Amino acid sequence: MKSEGAISTGAIAARSALKKALRVYLCTDRALTLNRPLSQAIDEAIGGGITLLQLREKDASTGGFYGIACRVQEAARAAGIPLIVNDRLDIALAVGAEGLHIGQSDLPVAAARRICDEYTGATKKKRLWIGVSAGTVEEARSAERDGADYIGAGPIFPTGSKADAGDAIGLEGLKAITRSVHIPVVGIGGINADNTPQVMAAGSVGVAVISAILSAPDIRQAAAAIRAAVSKAVPKNAWRDALGGRGMIQ
Numbered sequence: 001m002k003s004e005g006a007i008s009t010g011a012i013a014a015r016s017a018l019k020k021a022l023r024v025y026l027c028t029d030r031a032l033t034l035n036r037p038l039s040q041a042i043d044e045a046i047g048g049g050i051t052l053l054q055l056r057e058k059d060a061s062t063g064g065f066y067g068i069a070c071r072v073q074e075a076a077r078a079a080g081i082p083l084i085v086n087d088r089l090d091i092a093l094a095v096g097a098e099g100l101h102i103g104q105s106d107l108p109v110a111a112a113r114r115i116c117d118e119y120t121g122a123t124k125k126k127r128l129w130i131g132v133s134a135g136t137v138e139e140a141r142s143a144e145r146d147g148a149d150y151i152g153a154g155p156i157f158p159t160g161s162k163a164d165a166g167d168a169i170g171l172e173g174l175k176a177i178t179r180s181v182h183i184p185v186v187g188i189g190g191i192n193a194d195n196t197p198q199v200m201a202a203g204s205v206g207v208a209v210i211s212a213i214l215s216a217p218d219i220r221q222a223a224a225a226i227r228a229a230v231s232k233a234v235p236k237n238a239w240r241d242a243l244g245g246r247g248m249i250q
């Protein structure tokens with residue numbers, strides 16, 4: 001990643017909190033839980049140590065998505081984990097999520113940024129995180145310019161979890177993206193505990209995962225294995241800081 005440049009101390013602290021949240025990033029897909037209820041899968045993943053949850057509901061009605069998001073937000077809050085809503089800014093705002101994740105064909109980043117800032121300004125709430133999927137340096141740079149807080153870069157490896165994910169960009173593609181922007185980059189696509197060290201070494205601040213956690217026979221254990229792999233790649237005191245000095249965890 002490029003140097004942070006001239007940003008304020010508050011902005012550096014906020015960036016640091018975001019980077020820590022992005023370490024073990026679970027994206028949901030209710031079709032990939034091997035018939036286990038999504039709420040149970042989420043609870044087990046939280047137990048295994050995920051640090052952020054992105055709720056993805058590709059087939060739900062608006063009312064259905066909202067209802068699910070309310071319940072998931074409750075579970076995430078109880079666990080102290082930020083919730084990011086995929087695709088739907090209205091639902092992110094309605095449930096008080098910590099952020100929104102959008103792709104290249106969703107609401108344009110600049111429009112999402114403007115709406116979020118107007119809303120959070122009006123309600124005096126803290127700034128919502130906006131994450132943007134990018135598969136190229138150009139997409140990542142443009143998202144940063146338009147107000148994104150982080151990039152979801154990928155797919156890094158081939159994946160069967162997203163039909164329209166596009167070709168894998170590989171670790172070299174990930175490196176090129178991490179070097180081209182100031183904001184944090186988290187790799188996604190075909191990531192598991194075994195290849196996590198390579199993803200982290202390419203400059204990713206964490207790993208975003210669906211199937212390696214949700215389709216694992218033991219979800220809690222799978223999340224814990226990924227967390228341990230990420231943990232090896234970041235300094236130990238950074239984990240303590242992430243927990244607000246409350247100690248514990250490797």
Ligand code: TZP
Nearest residue numbers: 155159161189190209210211
């Ligand atoms: N965006 C790019 S690849 C992908 C998404 C949502 C799917 C990631 O799923 P998995 O199972 O971790 O490869």
Ligand code: MG
Nearest residue numbers: 087102103106
């Ligand atoms: Mg989308």
